[in-house]
Amino acid sequence: QVQLVESGGGLVQAGGSLRLSCTVSGLRFSLSGFAWYRQVPGKRRELVAAINKEGATRYPESVRGRFTISRDNAKNTVWLQMNGLKPEDTAVYYCNTGYFVPNNDIWGQGTQVTVSS
Numbered sequence: 765q766v767q768l769v770e771s772g773g774g775l776v777q778a779g780g781s782l783r784l785s786c787t788v789s790g791l792r793f794s795l796s797g798f799a800w801y802r803q804v805p806g807k808r809r810e811l812v813a814a815i816n817k818e819g820a821t822r823y824p825e826s827v828r829g830r831f832t833i834s835r836d837n838a839k840n841t842v843w844l845q846m847n848g849l850k851p852e853d854t855a856v857y858y859c860n861t862g863y864f865v866p867n868n869d870i871w872g873q874g875t876q877v878t879v880s881s
Contacts, residue, residue: 766790766870768859773875776849784844784875786859794837797863800844802855802877809858813844816863827853849879 772784784800799814813833815821821833830848835841842859856874860866 766861766867768861768870768872770857770859770872770875773857773877775878775880778850778879778881780849780879781845781847782849782877784846784857784859784877786842786844786872788840788842788859788861791861793840796861798833798835798842798859798861799863799866800831800833800842800857800859801866802853802857803874804855812857814863815842820863822863846877849877851879851881853877854879 767789769787772782774782776782795817797816800812801809802812803809811824812827813823813831815833815835823831832845834843854877856876858871858874
């Protein structure tokens with residue numbers, strides 16, 4: 765059974781940084797792609813970063829240059845480094861498997877990120 769546990773969220777002032785972690789179990793980590801998503805109440809969940817098994821990454825324009833996704837296959841962990849945070853980055857952040865398409869059966873509990881102005 766695949767499990768995803770996100771952590772690292774919190775309250776930060778605009779311009780600040782946070783590093784989110786996602787610990788993964790129950791699958792062949794090194795053979796999998798992963799992605800971070802975020803969701804604001806009343807809005808659709810949106811992709812913020814993805815990384816494939818070779819380490820290639822992709823980002824939407826809204827976070828490109830500010831967010832960095834990385835992975836450590838030895839630790840079964842995916843990180844999201846977020847710099848230059850803005851109030852509009854406030855959301856619950858989730859990780860999931862898949863470089864292009866998430867597995868909608870295995871969402872974790874997410875971690876809340878709040879950016880104050």
